Amino acid sequence: MDTRRLGYFVRVVDTGNITRAAESLHITQPALSQHISALEADFKTRLLERTGRGVEATDSGRSLYRYAQGILRLEKAARIDLCDRTDSPAGLVTVGLASYSMASSLAVPLLRIVRERYPNTQLQLIQNLTVVMSQALLLGQVDMALIYDPGYVKGVVVEKVLEEDFHLITSTKTRPMAVCGDGVTLKDASRLDFILPSEVHTVRRITDAAFHAAGLHYSVVAEIEPSMVLRDAVVGGLGATVLPLSAARTYFAPEEVRAYRFADARMRTGMSLCTSEVQPLSDAAKLVADVLRGLMTDVQPDGGRLRTADETIS
Incomplete structure (x- = not known):
């Protein structure tokens, strides 16, 4: 297999457009299309499909994309090591x-x-x-x-x-939470709007499990993956979030947020x-x-x- 073609394929998937991919690779669009066609012939399956905005990977293409990333990384590592x-x-x-x-x-x-x-x-x-x-x-x-x-x-x-406990994080622009002992209760926290990563993320799964175990519903008003977007949203008072303290220290300045322990739940990973x-x-x-x-x-x-x-x- 020509690993160069795998690199071309990855670039097309990343850009979502054959013309832009060809420009970034400094080759002509027909030549790039021929390389993609050769890959599809080699694997005997369609890897890309056209959309109104360009191209996107098929199910087979997404599988190849994942493997291609690993193959290309190993090739690069070998070249650095051997040279x-x-x-x-x-x-x-x-x-x-x-x-x-x-x-x-x-x-x-x-x-x-x-x-x-x-x-x-x-x-x-x-x-x-x-x-x-x-x-x-x-x-x-x-x-x-x-x-x-x-x-x-x-x-x-x-x-x-390492093991860490999760904490409730709220903006200092919002009203302080009522404290029970050395933390806040899940019931009080459930009245807040939350900004969290998607359901597949560990932080979200642990948070969902804690509220579910307590028989409580809580409102997730936004799912955000880019961490700095979540940071700005929480600081701006658009919602609370749940994080380990060490992560909260990375994203927030002390004067921007309050961190609360959970008084009636052990949210730990x-x-x-x-x-x-x-x-x-x-x-x-x-x-x-x-x-x-x-x-x-x-x-x-x-x-x-x-x-x-x-x-x-x-």
Whole structure:
């Protein structure tokens, strides 16, 4: 298989338009169309279909797209590794980071340490993927992933590194919540409008489960995946959200929000460093994993600069 054609196919899917893809690849549109046709002939299935706005992947095309990302990443990693034969560890290392988690706060420190210690190692940090991170490991799209504990996943090694409680996060522009003991009750929280990620996200699933177990309904007025959009919406007082404190510290300044413990619910999950059981880590990836573990030991889940309800409400 010509991996160059896979790269062309991925670019077409990403842009959703053959003309724009051809321009970005610096080839003619007819030549690009021929490459796509050759792929479809090779796999004996249609990979793209035309729409009013351009093209989009068929079901088969979406499957190939996922595998193509892993194949292209491995090819790039091999080229970097084989072209650099210095004493310093070299290669491409791709790390998946769970959105709406403390993983985001480790991205810059991880990059800084790797640049200082292993300058020939190229880091690729990914937060948004078309598949969940555990599947991305199996597809070869990432070397490792720092994610909410996925439970048992065949073919994935799960190393639990941290546990955190979720907190209710509200804007300081809204009225303070009534505190019961050292937190707020689910019943009081259920009267708020919520802004959360989609139902497939761990944060949302844990929040849904807690309110369901208490026999309560709560209103989700918006589902938002880009974390900075959620940040601005919560700060602007458009709704409350639920996050671990470490993630809230990453997204919000202390004066922007209040963080409340839940007095009558244990909303808790673990963070895990996950790797493939089948595909061994390269030497460079092993070193990056060690750096991540070191950074995790410095995380204080219940400390930090963001104040909780008992500190912000008299």
